[in-house]
Amino acid sequence: MLRVAICGASGYVGVELLRILSYHPQVKVTVITSERSAEKRVVDLFPHLRKYAHLNYEALHKEIIIQKADLFFMALPHTVSQEAVDFFFKNGKKVVDLSADYRIADHSIYEEWYEAPHNYRETLKKAVYGLPEIHRGRIKKADLVANPGCYPTGAILGLYPAIKEGIIDVEGIIVDSKSGTSGAGRRAEVALSYCEVNEGFKAYGIAVHRHVPEIEQEITRIAKKEVKVNFTPHLVPMDRGIISTIYGKISKEIDTRDVIAIYKDSYKKEPFVNVLEENNFPNAKGIRGSNYCAIGLCVNKRTDTLIMVSAIDNLVKGASGQAVQNMNVMMGFKETTGLEQIALFP
Numbered sequence: 182m183l184r185v186a187i188c189g190a191s192g193y194v195g196v197e198l199l200r201i202l203s204y205h206p207q208v209k210v211t212v213i214t215s216e217r218s219a220e221k222r223v224v225d226l227f228p229h230l231r232k233y234a235h236l237n238y239e240a241l242h243k244e245i246i247i248q249k250a251d252l253f254f255m256a257l258p259h260t261v262s263q264e265a266v267d268f269f270f271k272n273g274k275k276v277v278d279l280s281a282d283y284r285i286a287d288h289s290i291y292e293e294w295y296e297a298p299h300n301y302r303e304t305l306k307k308a309v310y311g312l313p314e315i316h317r318g319r320i321k322k323a324d325l326v327a328n329p330g331c332y333p334t335g336a337i338l339g340l341y342p343a344i345k346e347g348i349i350d351v352e353g354i355i356v357d358s359k360s361g362t363s364g365a366g367r368r369a370e371v372a373l374s375y376c377e378v379n380e381g382f383k384a385y386g387i388a389v390h391r392h393v394p395e396i397e398q399e400i401t402r403i404a405k406k407e408v409k410v411n412f413t414p415h416l417v418p419m420d421r422g423i424i425s426t427i428y429g430k431i432s433k434e435i436d437t438r439d440v441i442a443i444y445k446d447s448y449k450k451e452p453f454v455n456v457l458e459e460n461n462f463p464n465a466k467g468i469r470g471s472n473y474c475a476i477g478l479c480v481n482k483r484t485d486t487l488i489m490v491s492a493i494d495n496l497v498k499g500a501s502g503q504a505v506q507n508m509n510v511m512m513g514f515k516e517t518t519g520l521e522q523i524a525l526f527p
């Protein structure tokens with residue numbers, strides 16, 4: 182049994198990790214941290230996690246908890262994660278960091294967008310961007326995986342075959358995303374309170390959202406030339422889920438059927454990417470609680486535009502499910518272990 186710790190196990194992502202890992206036969210959760218709920222029983226706060234009736238939260242005392250686990254999931258806010266990740270990694274532990282702290286390879290870009298120093302640049306160099314569909318080979322050998330952000334996961338998976346196969350021009354890509362409110366975490370904030378969000382719908386972070394450099398980093402790697410994107414996220418009144426509608430100008434004569442065939446071929450070995458048939462587009466509810474990314478495609482012949490619609494659950498393929506997928510790849514477990522029966526439809 183692999184002994185696993187979850188740092189930040191009282192947040193939406195950490196609690197979702199507990200739910201998913203309860204289905205995993207090769208893992209034992211031995212440590213869960215929370216500062217505000219230290220010493221409380223997890224099952225008293227989250228009764229659906231009865232499997233963990235024996236587990237209490239504890240404070241994140243690195244020197245104590247390092248003895249108790251072999252792999253550390255870090256579900257802490259960005260900047261808070263940096264130091265703890267470095268500590269566990271340097272002391273020989275495997276780490277999957279779900280924060281943004283190790284996703285941006287160039288520390289100066291991280292520092293610019295996150296308005297904070299990166300104090301562990303040598304460790305940053307060792308981090309592998311954890312999108313298995315693109316970086317599986319490197320993840321297999323990695324001890325530190327930077328789990329992708331939620332919006333970037335949907336955007337990059339939606340765009341990957343179109344860019345790799347040269348279907349679209351990489352200039353002028355538009356990523357228009359809508360997310361449920363769990364994407365912002367459990368923290369209290371007026372803009373996230375019930376009356377503000379319920380029956381509301383708004384764009385935010387226009388042109389400055391911190392997921393822009395992450396999307397651009399990965400799209401640039403795929404395109405093998407520098408790419409900039411317009412990314413506009415929206416907050417919608419649902420608990421979980423992200424729909425990204427992505428627009429790219431087609432660079433050659435092609436119809437929807439051919440694009441779908443190319444996407445299907447590109448993802449044919451991927452257990453968690455579903456390419457939909459023509460005239461089918463995903464509903465966020467259809468992938469709720471699951472680790473799937475569903476993609477619908479349409480070539481608009483009138484405007485020479487490929488429209489890609491991707492759907493993920495921000496807490497699963499956009500966070501905890503993908504982290505478990507990465508752990509499976511890192512540990513040599515079957516990649517789908519623990520991830521096949523977790524959907525919450527409807």
Ligand SMILES: NC(=O)c1ccc[n+]([C@@H]2O[C@H](COP(=O)([O-])OP(=O)(O)OC[C@H]3O[C@@H](n4cnc5c(N)ncnc54)[C@H](OP(=O)(O)O)[C@@H]3O)[C@@H](O)[C@H]2O)c1
Nearest residue numbers: 189191192193194215216217257258259280364366367500
């Ligand atoms: N929500 C999403 O959809 C999503 C998707 C992808 C990635 N992420 C990333 O995953 C991470 C966790 O997100 P979340 O949505 O679960 O956030 P969250 O609900 O706000 O939870 C944050 C967790 O970190 C703990 N924490 C906060 N400050 C701490 C500190 N100074 N020292 C130690 N522990 C601290 C909290 O524990 P207490 O009980 O003490 O407050 C809580 O367990 C973030 O980096 C986020 O950007 C989130």
